[in-house]
Amino acid sequence: NAGVTQTPKFRILKIGQSMTLQCTQDMNHNYMYWYRQDPGMGLKLIYYSVGAGITDKGEVPNGYNVSRSTTEDFPLRLELAAPSQTSVYFCASSSASGGHLREFFGPGTRLTVL
């Protein structure tokens, strides 16, 4: 299993541009998440999904959108990039089987908005 994969690894955007961060998992997990990581701030939840077609906002959703058309894929969309969105973005997935949840993280996408 490849686990959770993310593309691209790095990206530089200009203010106002848009892009989609891709995330795919091959573990057949129902739950998927997008976090952003800023220095000294830990990870903050942007959006999450409990299954195909079901998404909900996390702690910091403004400026982002998501969709979940399949179990495997959970892309994150930035419509009008702003410098405040410069961050490292992590996608994660987890399975709720057996009452124990374990999140598996992808390698991250480092985004710079200039």
Add this chain to the structure above:
Amino acid sequence: QQQVKQSPQSLIVQKGGIPIINCAYENTAFDYFPWYQQFPGKGPALLIAIRPDVSEKKEGRFTISFNKSAKQFSLHIMDSQPGDSATYFCAASDAGGTSYGKLTFGQGTILTVHP
């Protein structure tokens, strides 16, 4: 409140030392407390986790101590090695409720273990 407060922000120890990282939470609904280890350029990886029905859990050189009444938990790394140098995050979630595994993270601790 959903906050999880982590300290210290950074920590330097000598090889063989026992670094201790502390976390405190406010939400009494939290019932799952994992620790994640992150190396530069990588995503966080689960290191060890505890539920509030036990006060301590050990896995190899890593130990979580949990104090439910104080709403605090800590990570101890026994016989630390230079390879343990990484950023450590505590986290918490309401795994048994409707939080769907959403984690609330602490701010992170950068650990450096000198040879």
